């Protein structure tokens with residue numbers, strides 16, 4: 207595996223890949239070229255072999271034809287010297303036949319027949335005879351007599367010895383040119399005197415030359431046992447004979463040749479004889495030289511490919527040197543070397559352009575990176591020193607927080623980063639509601655800006671002013687920047703101020719202004735007359751202050767307030783108007799209920815026993831009740847009426863309840879000036 211990895215790493219080299227590709231291309235082109243050339247040469251060689259074989263076969267056929275003609279001419283020359291007028295004289299013709307030495311050496315047996323086919327004289331190797339033989343039934347005899355021309359017979363059995371022969375005939379003419387007989391000679395196929403040279407001339411272990419008659423019977427074969435057999439039974443000849451038969455067995459001197467299996471077979475007709483010369487030779491013997499040449503070409507091609515690859519390796523080594531320098535330079539860039547120092551390759555062409563472009567790009571990138579680093583350091587400082595908590599979130603998860611937010615929440619930056627933003631909400635419901643409001647803002651194209659309840663790591667809660675906006679408004683969910691300000695203190699101050707504006711700090715009851723606002727609000731409603739207002743003034747409260755001190759007076763005021771508040775419903779309002787004056791607004795309350803409540807209040811105040819040293823301080827209260835009605839159209843009228851009713855209670859001896867406009871009570875008296883000044 208390590209070796210494979212090492213090879214693959216090496217194979218990453220352009221030089222190696224180019225070289226291997228080059229070698230492969232050269233090898234491929236050599237192989238293809240050699241293959242194509244060999245194929246073409248093989249095709250041409252096959253054609254040449256076919257032509258050559260046919261030419262040789264034709265030549266053999268012509269030689270055979272010439273031999274037949276030569277024999278026929280010899281026969282003719284001999285017949286011309288025959289004493290034709292003594293053709294019926296057996297002794298004379300036998301004697302003449304004895305004298306034909308040349309003819310006797312060329313043909314195996316000589317004979318002279320008369321016109322009736324009777325043997326006049328016959329000469330063989332035993333001498334001359336005149337056997338009582340009649341050969342008039344032989345086709346060659348009849349054909350010679352009838353057509354008056356020389357004939358070469360079909361192969362046939364010698365009647366004397368049963369051996370296969372062919373007979374060459376020549377008509378014998380008298381002085382007038384009339385055919386008076388036939389002169390013939392036989393050729394013994396076994397001795398093969400006529401054909402042996404032809405069949406032996408091209409014979410080798412695998413090649414074969416034979417002669418057949420027009421029917422395909424073997425007249426000459428290097429193995430005498432095959433004579434007179436059908437040539438198609440010889441496996442070396444079968445396909446050639448089949449092809450010849452398919453052509454209709456023409457006996458033409460032009461002949462033909464063919465490539466059958468692994469053999470080249472050619473046939474040509476023998477002129478003046480109805481014979482065919484047939485030659486069969488294995489293809490390999492013809493093409494073996496060519497194949498040997500092809501193998502040599504392949505070896506040479508392989509050597510050329512290797513040499514080409516070596517040259518290519520050297521060329522690419524020098525050509526790619528700048529590229530190697532560029533690669534080394536790139537490594538040094540990664541190691542932090544600035545782009546302006548030395549080491550950039552100087553080269554022409556694409557590598558030079560690549561080097562310059564890379565150099566320029568890296569220079570620009572280096573400058574941009576420096577600017578980015580500076581900007582980043584500023585932003586980091588801004589984040590670190592900002593008094594606000596700052597956070598970036600993506601897909602509702604915190605991805606970056608600053609130190610202020612860490613301190614605000616009690617988490618470390620590592621703990622916060624990656625947390626869902628819901629970790630800042632005190633409950634699931636708060637988180638869901640907050641997310642809903644944030645989405646609504648962003649959808650409306652507005653940044654989110656609200657004070658929300660947040661929770662620290664220790665579970666304590668605080669109010670934070672949360673401001674957030676998408677980094678990219680086109681994709682608000684992608685990334686959002688948030689600032690968080692702890693506004694708990696400001697918010698409690700604000701709430702306190704708001705509370706103080708409507709409440710009395712000592713008793714924590716609503717103050718005069720708030721009471722009047724609520725009373726006005728009631729007066730504005732149609733059902734205002736269903737309400738009653740009580741005005742309460744403590745009796746001789748000054749004495750408490752004077753006796754026990756202001757602080758004790760305050761405690762008494764607080765206790766009075768508590769007891770008043772205890773008598774009313776949540777819909778009613780108890781207020782301290784100032785000093786020792788209180789007021790109550792009873793909603794949905796008639797006069798008798800109001801009287802009852804006032805009486806309960808009075809009793810509750812009367813029952814106060816405020817401890818002071820070893821004594822118990824007491825106080826009373828005077829109550830004036832007003833039923834709201836159309837007769838008292840506004841605030842001042844109501845307050846004046848209540849105040850007057852209270853004053854009546856004071857004058858009646860204090861610690862009493864008086865109802866404004868009650869027919870049983872004496873009419874309310876205006877307050878004397880000296881009482882007001884008391």
Ligand SMILES: Nc1nc2c(ncn2[C@@H]2O[C@H](COP(=O)(O)OP(=O)(O)OP(=O)(O)O)[C@@H](O)[C@H]2O)c(=O)[nH]1
Pocket residue numbers: 743744745746747748749751755756757758759760763784785786860884
């Ligand atoms: N301890 C205390 N005393 C207050 C406060 N505001 C007013 N007072 C005192 O309340 C007293 C009110 O007295 P007055 O209204 O004169 O009359 P009184 O003593 O209650 O007598 P009558 O009303 O005539 O029964 C004064 O002595 C004020 O100084 C306060 O906030 N705390």
